[in-house]
Amino acid sequence: MTTALRSSHRPSRPPGHGPGAALAETLRDRGRRRLFRQDALTVLAWASGAAAVALYLADGGAAQFHSLSPALTAIGVVAGLIGTDLVLAMLLLAARITLIDRAIGHDRAMAVHGKLGKPALYLILAHMVFLLLGYGVADGLNPIAEGVSMWVNLPDMWLAFISIVLFLAVVVTSLVAVRRRFPYEFWYVVHLLTYAAVLTALPHQFSVGGLFADGQWQRWYWIAFYVLVLAALLRYRIWAPLALTFRHQLTVRRVVPAGDGAVNVELTGLRLEELAGSGGRFFIWRFLAPGLWWHHHPFSLSADPAAGRLRITVRNLGKGSASLMAVKPGTKVSVSGPYGLFGHAARTRPGLVLVGSGIGITPLRAILERAEFSPGHATVILRASTPGTLYLRDEIAELCRLRGATLYELVGHRARSGNAWLPRHQSGLGLTDYVGDLVDSDLYVCGPTAWAESVLADAKASGLSGEQLHRERFDW
Amino acid sequence: MRARAAAAAALASVGILAAGWQAGTHVVEAASVTTGAAGTTGASGTTGASGASGTGASGSGPGTSGSTSGSAGSSSGSQGSASSGALKNGTFTGAAEETRFGEVQVQIVVAGGKVTDVKALHLTDAERRSAMISATAAPILRSEVLQAQSANVDTVSGATVTSGAYLTSLQAALDAARA
Amino acid sequence: MQPGPEPQPAHAALATGAPPLLARTFLAMGTVVSLTVAFPPGAERGEAADRLEAASRVIEGDFEALEQRFSLYRDDSEASALARGVLRLAHASPEMRACYVEAVDWRRLTHGAFTAERPDGVLDLSGLVKGRAIAAAGRSLAALGLHDWCLNAGGDVLVSGTPSPSSAALASAPRGERPWLAGIADPADRRTLLGAYPLGGAPPSSDPSGSRRPATAGPRLALATSGSAERGDHIWAVGGGKPEFAQASVAGPDMVTADVLATAIVAGGRDMLNLAVAHWDVDVLAVTHDGELLATRGFRAPRAA
Numbered sequence: 001m002t003t004a005l006r007s008s009h010r011p012s013r014p015p016g017h018g019p020g021a022a023l024a025e026t027l028r029d030r031g032r033r034r035l036f037r038q039d040a041l042t043v044l045a046w047a048s049g050a051a052a053v054a055l056y057l058a059d060g061g062a063a064q065f066h067s068l069s070p071a072l073t074a075i076g077v078v079a080g081l082i083g084t085d086l087v088l089a090m091l092l093l094a095a096r097i098t099l100i101d102r103a104i105g106h107d108r109a110m111a112v113h114g115k116l117g118k119p120a121l122y123l124i125l126a127h128m129v130f131l132l133l134g135y136g137v138a139d140g141l142n143p144i145a146e147g148v149s150m151w152v153n154l155p156d157m158w159l160a161f162i163s164i165v166l167f168l169a170v171v172v173t174s175l176v177a178v179r180r181r182f183p184y185e186f187w188y189v190v191h192l193l194t195y196a197a198v199l200t201a202l203p204h205q206f207s208v209g210g211l212f213a214d215g216q217w218q219r220w221y222w223i224a225f226y227v228l229v230l231a232a233l234l235r236y237r238i239w240a241p242l243a244l245t246f247r248h249q250l251t252v253r254r255v256v257p258a259g260d261g262a263v264n265v266e267l268t269g270l271r272l273e274e275l276a277g278s279g280g281r282f283f284i285w286r287f288l289a290p291g292l293w294w295h296h297h298p299f300s301l302s303a304d305p306a307a308g309r310l311r312i313t314v315r316n317l318g319k320g321s322a323s324l325m326a327v328k329p330g331t332k333v334s335v336s337g338p339y340g341l342f343g344h345a346a347r348t349r350p351g352l353v354l355v356g357s358g359i360g361i362t363p364l365r366a367i368l369e370r371a372e373f374s375p376g377h378a379t380v381i382l383r384a385s386t387p388g389t390l391y392l393r394d395e396i397a398e399l400c401r402l403r404g405a406t407l408y409e410l411v412g413h414r415a416r417s418g419n420a421w422l423p424r425h426q427s428g429l430g431l432t433d434y435v436g437d438l439v440d441s442d443l444y445v446c447g448p449t450a451w452a453e454s455v456l457a458d459a460k461a462s463g464l465s466g467e468q469l470h471r472e473r474f475d476w
Numbered sequence: 477m478r479a480r481a482a483a484a485a486a487l488a489s490v491g492i493l494a495a496g497w498q499a500g501t502h503v504v505e506a507a508s509v510t511t512g513a514a515g516t517t518g519a520s521g522t523t524g525a526s527g528a529s530g531t532g533a534s535g536s537g538p539g540t541s542g543s544t545s546g547s548a549g550s551s552s553g554s555q556g557s558a559s560s561g562a563l564k565n566g567t568f569t570g571a572a573e574e575t576r577f578g579e580v581q582v583q584i585v586v587a588g589g590k591v592t593d594v595k596a597l598h599l600t601d602a603e604r605r606s607a608m609i610s611a612t613a614a615p616i617l618r619s620e621v622l623q624a625q626s627a628n629v630d631t632v633s634g635a636t637v638t639s640g641a642y643l644t645s646l647q648a649a650l651d652a653a654r655a
Numbered sequence: 656m657q658p659g660p661e662p663q664p665a666h667a668a669l670a671t672g673a674p675p676l677l678a679r680t681f682l683a684m685g686t687v688v689s690l691t692v693a694f695p696p697g698a699e700r701g702e703a704a705d706r707l708e709a710a711s712r713v714i715e716g717d718f719e720a721l722e723q724r725f726s727l728y729r730d731d732s733e734a735s736a737l738a739r740g741v742l743r744l745a746h747a748s749p750e751m752r753a754c755y756v757e758a759v760d761w762r763r764l765t766h767g768a769f770t771a772e773r774p775d776g777v778l779d780l781s782g783l784v785k786g787r788a789i790a791a792a793g794r795s796l797a798a799l800g801l802h803d804w805c806l807n808a809g810g811d812v813l814v815s816g817t818p819s820p821s822s823a824a825l826a827s828a829p830r831g832e833r834p835w836l837a838g839i840a841d842p843a844d845r846r847t848l849l850g851a852y853p854l855g856g857a858p859p860s861s862d863p864s865g866s867r868r869p870a871t872a873g874p875r876l877a878l879a880t881s882g883s884a885e886r887g888d889h890i891w892a893v894g895g896g897k898p899e900f901a902q903a904s905v906a907g908p909d910m911v912t913a914d915v916l917a918t919a920i921v922a923g924g925r926d927m928l929n930l931a932v933a934h935w936d937v938d939v940l941a942v943t944h945d946g947e948l949l950a951t952r953g954f955r956a957p958r959a960a
Contacts (some may be wrong), residue, residue: 482705493904495675497821510837511887513772518937524849557757562681569787571729581925603889612856614948614949614950614951615947615948615949616948616950616954616955618849618850618948619838620698620947620950621849621850621851621940621944621950621954621955621956622850622851622852622853622954622955622956622957623837623850624836624838624851624853625848626850628836629836629837629838629851630691630805630812630818630835630836630849631689631691631805631812631835631836631837631841632807632810632837632838632840632848632879633811633812633837633839633852633878633879633904634810634839634842634845634846634880634882634902635810635840635842635880635882638685638686639682639685639686639687641845642686642687642809645845645846646838646840646845647687647689647807647810647838648687650678650689650691651678651680651689651691653895654676654677654678654691655677655678655681
């Protein structure tokens with residue numbers, strides 16, 4: 001069954017130079033600044049990789065390629081330097097640093113983090129293999145014997161070998177195929193081993209690595225890099241959540257059903273008005289109850305906080321969120337955030353298009369509540385396979401009416417041809433058919449990965465550029 | 477915009493690499509000498525721990541302040557042994573050597589036939605450090621030098637004088653008085 | 656602060672005229688060598704003069720022998736033959752090769768600041784030979800039974816004993832012996848003194864603040880001074896630049912060490928100065944071209960306690 005429902009009359013277009021022009025300019029400037037930050041981070045990331053190699057070059061590394069053994073050793077050293085640089089960069093990306101979050105968003109930072117995992121591992125493995133080969137040639141030993149000799153005779157090398165095993169374990173368990181076989185909890189604990197891997201890799205760099213020997217200036221650069229990463233982790237991963245949690249003292253007030261397999265979790269706390277205006281940006285929540293406390297959940301607020309209460313809407317997506325359905329009133333909650341670019345700060349155009357599916361609808365509600373737009377310049381498209389999974393439908397319809405947004409509710413099974421994000425009966429249509437000023441709008445998409453990709457493909461085909469597209473990833 | 481980021485990143489990376497390379501070419505000469513010196517150190521490390529302290533101590537002892545590798549440019553005499561020595565992995569500790577600053581002991585780390593690290597042991601003692609610092613040559617005022625009148629000294633040390641210049645020297649006056 | 660001797664005792668000794676100091680000079684190695692011998696107050700002057708004359712002739716022979724082999728100023732010397740390429744080092748005399756080996760050792764120990772090769776490639780062992788000659792002469796004097804003497808060869812000084820020996824019975828404490836006081840010529844004006852340094856006698860002790868006295872701080876018997884202006888091409892700065900120091904004086908336990916280090920410091924500058932005081936039991940006084948002084952403790956005047 002399919003319904004296409006227009007709950008609000010689409011008003012006639014306002015003149016080109018209305019109140020929207022000023023908004024457009026502000027948004028364009030904001031977008032430019034954000035792109036500049038993005039580019040600056042990109043440059044910084046590449047520069048740090050180059051710097052790692054330059055450290056070695058500055059120590060005369062380029063002269064090592066005159067014969068086999070030093071050349072192998074040099075390749076090994078460079079691989080280790082770049083690999084370690086990547087690992088530290090990954091830690092920075094996962095540190096939820098405000099600057100990085102504002103530039104590319106935490107979800108995208110985590111996507112980059114995930115992409116770097118395998119290259120970093122390969123480089124660190126290459127570091128070991130090439131050094132064993134290079135040192136082996138110099139000592140006249142096969143690489144295995146050389147490894148044994150290094151383990152036995154050199155300081156801190158046994159730690160380095162343990163470190164490489166840990167890195168291997170972390171990356172392998174993070175591969176999507178492997179990750180699905182284990183519960184999230186297992187993967188999470190293994191992932192914490194990253195810190196152990198980084199720490200056990202540290203001593204041999206300074207006690208065996210000639211580049212970072214006492215008296216080398218390179219030693220100071222490397223120490224400074226590590227200290228920077230450690231400081232970022234302490235500041236943003238430990239201090240920020242603690243501070244926010246103690247400030248707001250969140251407690252579960254009640255859990256109420258909100259459609260098929262979803263609940264609204266209502267929380268009470270102090271100074272909640274400070275959390276208002278986060279739009280669709282997400283917070284990271286931990287429910288401090290036995291069995292739940294170490295599992296963190298990224299949810300955005302499904303309504304702006306009011307009267308000492310705030311609300312999140314949770315759908316049963318996995319074991320982690322399933323247990324949330326039964327969370328008891330009175331449970332204390334730790335919170336950090338907000339993170340991500342899925343909010344007002346990412347706007348670049350005066351028009352607004354919100355497209356959500358399933359539980360992905362809930363962050364859109366928070367955006368709709370606060371977003372800047374002139375009446376008639378916002379369109380909300382809700383997508384569900386059954387009417388029961390149009391979460392928060394009534395609240396969203398009411399908000400659309402109040403703020404002058406156009407609402408479409410598209411219910412039905414997915415199309416097999418044409419635009420796959422649409423219900424089967426509308427598959428011949430596209431975004432442009434629903435939104436008149438699409439090219440002058442920001443598009444926010446939230447929902448299952450494949451579906452969201454389909455929406456974005458449609459948007460790109462309709463002429464939208466990358467900066468206009470905003471997507472919340474729920475799959476990291 | 478992405479093109480801008482790519483161009484800037486490429487430019488920055490190439491610049492940093494070029495700077496590193498450039499800095500490296502200056503180090504290469506000194507590095508080869510360091511390797512040479514390290515080679516002798518390590519070689520004696522394999523033959524006997526007592527030998528390791530000799531070269532090690534002169535290579536990394538107190539007060540040499542890192543510039544030693546630069547000035548070692550011509551100490552090619554020890555370089556030949558670098559290639560010949562098949563050094564075993566491990567840390568080698570030289571015999572403790574009594575110096576004017578107390579006991580100095582040198583430890584080297586050998587990995588893949590190369591000395592990758594040299595550590596001076598027994599040098600962290602604050603007392604010994606301060607003794608070392610006070611023994612170093614420091615700028616002083618002329619008035620602080622032990623003073624003497626030319627009539628009071630027994631002999632005069634100076635840059636070598638030719639026999640001709642000797643006639644007008646203070647030493648000549650002293651010698652004449654004692655003839 | 657070492658209990659450095661005051662100039663007064665020397666003056667007092669001269670005033671009373673008690674211990675006679677006798678000196679003889681002769682030409683060697685292009686400069687003047689002077690030998691001063693001190694005799695106890697009771698010594699008979701004529702006999703003392705004879706002993707000095709005999710000793711002087713012996714060490715003149717020592718210098719002459721070394722010069723014959725090593726002087727580049729003599730066409731018939733072995734060194735000249737080597738310089739001209741007529742003779743190869745492999746076929747040179749054992750003495751020549753031993754001297755060369757020692758020079759190479761010093762080059763290594765001084766990280767290249769001291770070298771036995773001139774920039775034009777000619778083997779020039781003169782930086783080492785003079786020190787060796789003075790040291791050899793010192794051994795001859797000891798063999799002749801002389802105890803209290805001061806040997807000065809063109810500004811490099813080696814001493815033994817004291818300039819004011821007492822008769823053995825009167826020696827109350829060995830530490831009470833007055834050292835030889837060596838003046839250091841000012842490179843800007845050789846007829847004035849920068850300061851002085853006590854040689855021989857009691858070795859300079861460490862400061863009284865209680866820090867342990869280094870076990871190897873031996874007596875200072877030798878004092879060598881090198882200058883960057885001397886003999887034109889004698890010393891070359893490492894790296895070819897202008898030497899940092901106009902003059903460097905090194906006081907140490909033996910003549911060759913003092914001489915080599917003084918040469919090396921003028922050539923190697925501040926780095927070599929630091930290396931020298933770190934690794935050798937020496938005192939150093941260096942003079943920059945601006946007339947600034949750098950000195951180790953031994954060259955400082957004792958402060959009033």
